[in-house]
Amino acid sequence: MQAHATAKFLRVTPRKARRIVDTIRGKRVERALVELSFSTLEASKAIHKLLRSAAANAENNHGMKAGELVIAGAIVDGGPMFKRIEARARGSAGLKRKRMSHVTITVSDGEDA
Numbered sequence: 001m002q003a004h005a006t007a008k009f010l011r012v013t014p015r016k017a018r019r020i021v022d023t024i025r026g027k028r029v030e031r032a033l034v035e036l037s038f039s040t041l042e043a044s045k046a047i048h049k050l051l052r053s054a055a056a057n058a059e060n061n062h063g064m065k066a067g068e069l070v071i072a073g074a075i076v077d078g079g080p081m082f083k084r085i086e087a088r089a090r091g092s093a094g095l096k097r098k099r100m101s102h103v104t105i106t107v108s109d110g111e112d113a
Contacts, residue, residue: 001058001062001111002072002106003058003061003062003101003107003108004057005050005054005056005102005105006050006078006102006104007050007093007100007103007104009079009100010046010079010101010102010103011100011109012042012043012046012080012100013099014076014077014079016042016101017043017046017076018076019041019043020036020039020047021075021076021103021105024047024071025071026070027070027073029055029107030052030067033051033052036051038062041098041111042045043113050086050103055107058107058109064107064109065109068109069107069108070107070109070110071105071106072107074104074105076102076103077104078102079099079100079102080098080100082097082100083097084096084098
């Protein structure tokens with residue numbers, strides 16, 4: 001059985017969020033939470049909170065045991081962008097893109113049919 005949690009509109013670029021998600025994909029939830037708690041990257045705080053939420057959904061909504069949970073899937077998609085004007089040389093203007101992410105984490109107890 002699987003349970004998931006989604007965080008949308010995270011103010012973290014998708015590239016930086018993928019860097020963290022790639023390190024925890026396929027690991028046990030307990031191990032991944034420990035790794036995220038020691039990570040110094042800013043996106044790890046939001047992903048740590050999201051992983052705790054996915055584990056709580058699995059326990060409370062589907063009756064899975066917390067010790068058996070494994071991260072079955074983790075997806076980072078790009079969200080909308082804030083676009084800001086940045087002054088450039090010779091009176092021209094450039095565009096700054098402030099990116100957002102949508103992150104989905106799926107946990108499983110390993111008993112999928």
